[in-house]
Each structure stands twice: as structure tokens, then as C-alpha cells.
Amino acid sequence: DAGVIQSPRHEVTEMGQEVTLRCKPISGHNSLFWYRQTMMRGLELLIYFNNNVPIDDSGMPEDRFSAKMPNASFSTLKIQPSEPRDSAVYFCASSQDGYSGNTIYFGEGSWLTVV
Amino acid sequence: AQRVTQPEKLLSVFKGAPVELKCNYSYSGSPELFWYVQYSRQRLQLLLRHISRESIKGFTADLNKGETSFHLKKPFAQEEDSAMYYCAPRSYNTDKLIFGTGTRLQVFP
Numbered sequence: 001d002a003g004v005i006q007s008p009r010h011e012v013t014e015m016g017q018e019v020t021l022r023c024k025p026i027s028g029h030n031s032l033f034w035y036r037q038t039m040m041r042g043l044e045l046l047i048y049f050n051n052n053v054p055i056d057d058s059g060m061p062e063d064r065f066s067a068k069m070p071n072a073s074f075s076t077l078k079i080q081p082s083e084p085r086d087s088a089v090y091f092c093a094s095s096q097d098g099y100s101g102n103t104i105y106f107g108e109g110s111w112l113t114v115v
Numbered sequence: 116a117q118r119v120t121q122p123e124k125l126l127s128v129f130k131g132a133p134v135e136l137k138c139n140y141s142y143s144g145s146p147e148l149f150w151y152v153q154y155s156r157q158r159l160q161l162l163l164r165h166i167s168r169e170s171i172k173g174f175t176a177d178l179n180k181g182e183t184s185f186h187l188k189k190p191f192a193q194e195e196d197s198a199m200y201y202c203a204p205r206s207y208n209t210d211k212l213i214f215g216t217g218t219r220l221q222v223f224p
Binding site: 003004031033035041042043044045048050055056091093095103104106107108109 | 157158159160161164201210211212213214215216217
């Protein structure tokens with residue numbers, strides 16, 4: 001398996017534009033996570049899905065952020081409109097159904113710069 | 116409230132020196148504890164978990180429930196250990212993994 005696949009790897013966009021980040025989890029995994037990494041705040045959990053259903057979105061910073069998981073092999077994280085403070089690395093991760101210490105596997109991240 | 120604290124943002128040591136990366140947690144119940152590592156420009160990857168009681172790349176971590184700590188230790192640091200290290204607790208009844216702010220370990224030759 002190629003692991004968790006994220007796209008784009010790098011994106012530079014202007015303030016106010018819509019940004020869509022994409023993620024393909026590992027086949028057979030039914031939990032998917034979106035994290036944001038910044039120097040100041042470290043790794044923050046934004047939202048996680050189980051069996052395509054959002055379970056906890058308490059980390060989503062504000063209404064400008066939304067996430068979807070239309071099927072077991074695809075998820076998106078959208079920022080609309082984007083702001084400079086959204087600049088960060090966004091990681092997607094997946095795991096098999098939890099409750100038993102299953103490892104969470106991370107993608108390589110999407111490096112977002114909003115100017 | 117669930118919280119994990121890594122008090123050191125940066126830890127610098129010379130090759131061959133002992134290393135201890137601190138992690139304290141505040142969690143309801145008995146969480147599982149993990150250490151993840153991120154080498155330069157690479158994805159995060161699992162280093163070790165407390166339930167396995169294993170040593171990976173010379174690193175060990177002991178869960179101290181009394182002190183609610185899960186410090187990561189290595190007796191002799193190597194240059195290739197330079198990376199970001201994240202402590203992460205997880206409740207047994209959820210997939211949700213919360214990370215600390217991380218500690219950057221720099222090992223000088």
C-alpha cells in the first residue's frame with residue numbers, strides 16, 4: 001500500500017481564495033483524521049471520521065473550515081475564504097477501527113501558504 | 116480536561132549523551148500513550164507505545180501512572196535521532212489521538 005496520500009503537497013494561494021486539500025486513506029482503514037501543524041501550536045486535531053461519519057469536529061477553528069468524507073477512500077478539507085493565519089501543514093491520517101491501540105498512519109502533509 | 120504537556124520545545128545534546136524527553140498528561144480514565152517522531156520533511160510515524168513495552172531505536176518510555184508521565188529516554192543519543200518528538204495519549208474508547216506541542220531534539224556531533 002502507498003500509505004495515506006495527500007494532495008496537493010504544496011499550495012500557495014492569495015487571501016480570500018478557496019483552498020481544498022485532499023486525502024486518500026489506507027485501504028481498509030475506517031478512521032480518518034485531519035490535523036494542522038504550526039510552530040506555535042504544534043499538532044492540532046481538527047476533525048475525525050469513523051466509517052465516513054464525522055465523530056468529533058470540535059477542533060475545527062471556525063466556519064471557514066469544512067471537511068467531508070463522501071466515501072471510504074476520499075476526504076477533503078476546505079477553507080473558504082482562506083486567511084494568512086491558516087498557513088500551516090495539514091496532515092491527514094488513517095487507522096483501522098480503534099478501541100484496541102491500532103496505529104495511526106500519517107500522510108506526508110499539505111504545506112499551505114496564504115499570502 | 117484532556118491535556119498533554121511537553122515542557123521543552125528544544126532539547127540539544129551532544130552525540131553519546133543521555134536524552135530524556137518529558138511528557139505529562141492529564142486524562143480521564145487510563146489512556147494509551149504513544150510517542151511519534153517526525154524526521155526532517157518526513158511524515159509522522161509511530162515510535163513506540165506503552166502497551167508494547169518495547170525499545171525502538173534504543174528509545175524506551177515508561178508509563179508512570181502516579182506522576183501521569185510518559186517520558187522518552189535513550190541512554191546514548193545519535194545524530195540521526197535529531198527530529199521532532201510528539202507525545203500522544205489516547206482514550207481506550209476512542210480513536211482520537213491528541214498530540215503535545217512537541218519537542219525538537221538536536222543531537223550535535
